Amino acid sequence: MTNTAINFEYIERAKRGEFDLGWLKDNKSEWGTKPTISKIGLTLRDISYGSYGDVPDNPKLRTMAPRGSDIDPDVPDMGYTVNTKMEVWSDNLLDLYEEAVSRQWSATRDIPWNQLPELPSDIEHSICQLATLLSEVEMVAADFPAKWLWRINHDFVEAKMFLCTQVMDEARHTEVFRKRALANGGGLGKAKAVVEQFLKLILDAQSYDEGSALMHLLGEGIVLSIFRAGEFLSPSDVEKRIFRLCMQDEARHVAYGTMHLKYRLERDPSIAEDFHAYLDKGEELMTVLFTTPEVIEPMAILAAGGIKQAEEVGVFAADILRQRIVEEYLARCDKAGLPRRKRINLPAEMLTGIATDD
Numbered sequence: 001m002t003n004t005a006i007n008f009e010y011i012e013r014a015k016r017g018e019f020d021l022g023w024l025k026d027n028k029s030e031w032g033t034k035p036t037i038s039k040i041g042l043t044l045r046d047i048s049y050g051s052y053g054d055v056p057d058n059p060k061l062r063t064m065a066p067r068g069s070d071i072d073p074d075v076p077d078m079g080y081t082v083n084t085k086m087e088v089w090s091d092n093l094l095d096l097y098e099e100a101v102s103r104q105w106s107a108t109r110d111i112p113w114n115q116l117p118e119l120p121s122d123i124e125h126s127i128c129q130l131a132t133l134l135s136e137v138e139m140v141a142a143d144f145p146a147k148w149l150w151r152i153n154h155d156f157v158e159a160k161m162f163l164c165t166q167v168m169d170e171a172r173h174t175e176v177f178r179k180r181a182l183a184n185g186g187g188l189g190k191a192k193a194v195v196e197q198f199l200k201l202i203l204d205a206q207s208y209d210e211g212s213a214l215m216h217l218l219g220e221g222i223v224l225s226i227f228r229a230g231e232f233l234s235p236s237d238v239e240k241r242i243f244r245l246c247m248q249d250e251a252r253h254v255a256y257g258t259m260h261l262k263y264r265l266e267r268d269p270s271i272a273e274d275f276h277a278y279l280d281k282g283e284e285l286m287t288v289l290f291t292t293p294e295v296i297e298p299m300a301i302l303a304a305g306g307i308k309q310a311e312e313v314g315v316f317a318a319d320i321l322r323q324r325i326v327e328e329y330l331a332r333c334d335k336a337g338l339p340r341r342k343r344i345n346l347p348a349e350m351l352t353g354i355a356t357d358d
């Protein structure tokens with residue numbers, strides 16, 4: 001008899017009050033051990049003790065059974081394909097998850113939409129075009145983790161949970177920029193093929209390694225730098241608030257990506273060349289993005305404060321922003337243990353002011 005068949009004999013015994021109680025006697029867990037509860041509440045770190053906190057490098061099973069539970073010997077295989085811890089893990093995962101669930105916000109309620117001022121047409125056009133771009137790119141950072149989530153072994157459940165928070169964060173980012181484009185009488189601008197090509201590169205990645213490097217490290221890194229620049233890109237306090245709230249979320253995604261790559265490379269340095277190759281490809285498209293008017297010009301106009309001013313200082317402002325994006329990206333690569341300063345695949349004219357020695 002398989003354990004999915006109905007056990008009629010058991011039904012008869014149970015009627016007589018003869019319980020099995022095997023589940024009670026077999027319990028091998030740390031019965032009687034209590035976690036120490038943190039000041040903020042019971043955290044994932046608090047319950048990571050004993051067998052519960054022991055995340056195997058190479059789980060033997062491909063099951064959804066909770067890590068640390070007593071598992072039936074004939075549980076079905078779920079078909080997971082990401083079965084080594086170093087493929088998804090990072091040392092900051094548990095804390096990032098806690099932060100993510102405690103800092104959720106609402107794009108409906110937490111943005112003072114009714115305080116949006118009437119803006120000059122060139123500024124409204126620019127913020128709408130930037131919001132179009134951001135609304136477009138944000139959702140890939142939900143689609144990519146969602147595509148890989150079910151393939152990740154359940155023993156890495158904290159990684160899966162963190163990626164779930166990222167999916168929710170990105171839904172909200174897509175929402176808030178879509179709302180900004182429509183909120184002030186402007187509307188959506190132009191969606192460019194080159195942007196879609198970059199998103200496709202992430203979505204079509206052959207491995208979680210490849211997609212995570214392109215997305216968490218490169219793509220979201222660029223977006224984080226743009227959010228950070230929100231102080232001088234925002235025409236009003238409403239956009240400042242939007243950028244600030246998105247920045248909190250985005251910083252978590254990039255912090256995961258950076259520390260995950262570090263974790264990965266420390267355990268298997270031989271794979272560094274593969275990551276270099278993924279980023280070579282990604283940087284090629286980054287170069288094209290930096291020369292796409294729909295990407296660069298709205299930011300230049302916003303930074304300069306209008307088209308007229310942009311004619312004088314816009315190129316300079318765009319250069320500063322690009323420099324900041326590239327420098328922050330290279331700093332993240334350094335931190336992850338994948339120095340790319342000598343190797344970065346950007347034309348020399350885009351590297352002025354950037355340290356290109358490791």
Ligand SMILES: [Fe+2]
Pocket residue numbers: 138141169170173223250
């Ligand atoms: Fe985002």
Ligand SMILES: [Fe+2]
Pocket residue numbers: 141170220249250253
């Ligand atoms: Fe993100």
